[in-house]
Amino acid sequence: MAYREYIEKGYMPSREMMKKFLIEQIEFKRKTETVDLYNAVDRVSAEDVKAKVVLPKLPVSKMDGIGVCFSDFESGIPNTENWQEGKEYIFANTGCVVPEPYDTVILIEDVRFIEGKLKILAKPEKKGQLIDPPGSLIGENEILVNKYAKITAPQVGLLASGGIKEVKVIARPKIVFIPTGDELVSWQNDDYPIDKNIESNSMMLYAFCQQYQADLTIFPIIPDDKVKLKEALTKASDMADIVLINAGSSKGTKDFTLDLLETEGEVLVYELGCRPGKHSSFSKFRQKPVLGIAGPPNGAELAMRFYLKAIMQAYYHQKLSSLETIDVIVDFDFTAPKNADFCLQVHIFKQNDEYHAQMINPKGVTRATLLQKYNGFIYRLKGTSLKTGDEVTAELIVERKEIKTEN
DSSP states (O other): OOHHHHHHHSOOOOHHHHHHHHHHHOOOOOOEEEEEGGGOTTOBBSSOEEOSSOBOSSOEESSSEEEEOGGGGTTSSOOOTTOOBTTTBEEEOBTOBOOTTOOEEEEGGGEEEETTEEEEOSOOSSTTTTEEOTTSSBOTTOEEEOTTOBOOHHHHHHHHHTTOOEEEEEOOOEEEEEOBOTTEEETTOSOOOTTOEEEOHHHHHHHHHHHTTOEEEEOOOBOSOHHHHHHHHHHHHHHOSEEEESOOSOOOTTOOHHHHHHHHSEEEESSOSEESSOSOEEEEETTEEEEEOOSSHHHHHHHIIIIIHHHHHHHTTOOOOOOOEEEEEEOSOEEOOTTSEEEEEEEEEEETTEEEEEEOOTTTSOHHHHHHHOOEEEEEOTTOEEOTTOEEEEEEOGGGOOOOBOO
């Protein structure tokens, strides 16, 4: 079936359907590696990590105070004027061992020393008060980090306390990005012809991959040549778990990407049913997943936010992120196209104790203005409309979810 015939008749998934489709279609071949604790934060554990030690090994004080024998208080608070440190009581600092025969701790705030003589203001309520018994902080063979859990900074400290020096984690996936097009020149060039565009998607993709715990290799720009494109795809499929390519279903006369993937591999999604980034695709080449992303930076960004993120979460056995949402009043009119859903980029702000959203047209402002202003999305099904004053649900961008008050 010809490409245009497929677009007219074929299946174009919505944003959420595309996420699910990618997860269903990609067969992940995960590897593991061992890292030390310095490099463990934000990595995903490949196994249950069990403690190698028990903490505390002896009873320790929960708080600063004095250690006493509870039996001395069975009849009330005794006369302690002649009590001596190291005999009837000891000083007990937080986390320090409370040796026998002392079995109870009294808060330092409930103790006074008047002219060198001890006075206790409050009777301990029970034996063992304010004492952590052996194993109360880390139990024998206790699981410190569960399998497939993302290791947090506090857990790194916990692992160190539990006698763990290194952990087995899921190895970061290897991703290759293939930039293509005769019109492109590397962003690293100090000068470039006026008829060329700077290829900068690679650096944005690299940054997203760093966030998603993936290693990205960036290929040199491949010209619009089928032979060289096939060579690049072959090399990428040999070394990568996932291939990204900055050519979707563009209708440009020199875009050979989908034609090549159709003849040499298998194209599963030619085009999406969601804009921006509609001209993205999903294929397999030599059994490796190939995510085609739209060339314009805005479409490429959304492909990374929505689709690569979903792939990475599935790779690491994580649940798809639940969207953080907020109800807003729209300050604009909008009708989604009849042939595709639309993901509106909006500026959300607070005004008169209400949350409002202004639409930002990526084609009507500079890229810098767009990235400075938009902090959320409003997803609209194809053909549906919004009117000024409507209240709808918006999605917040996690890294920019602070909403400012504006006059």
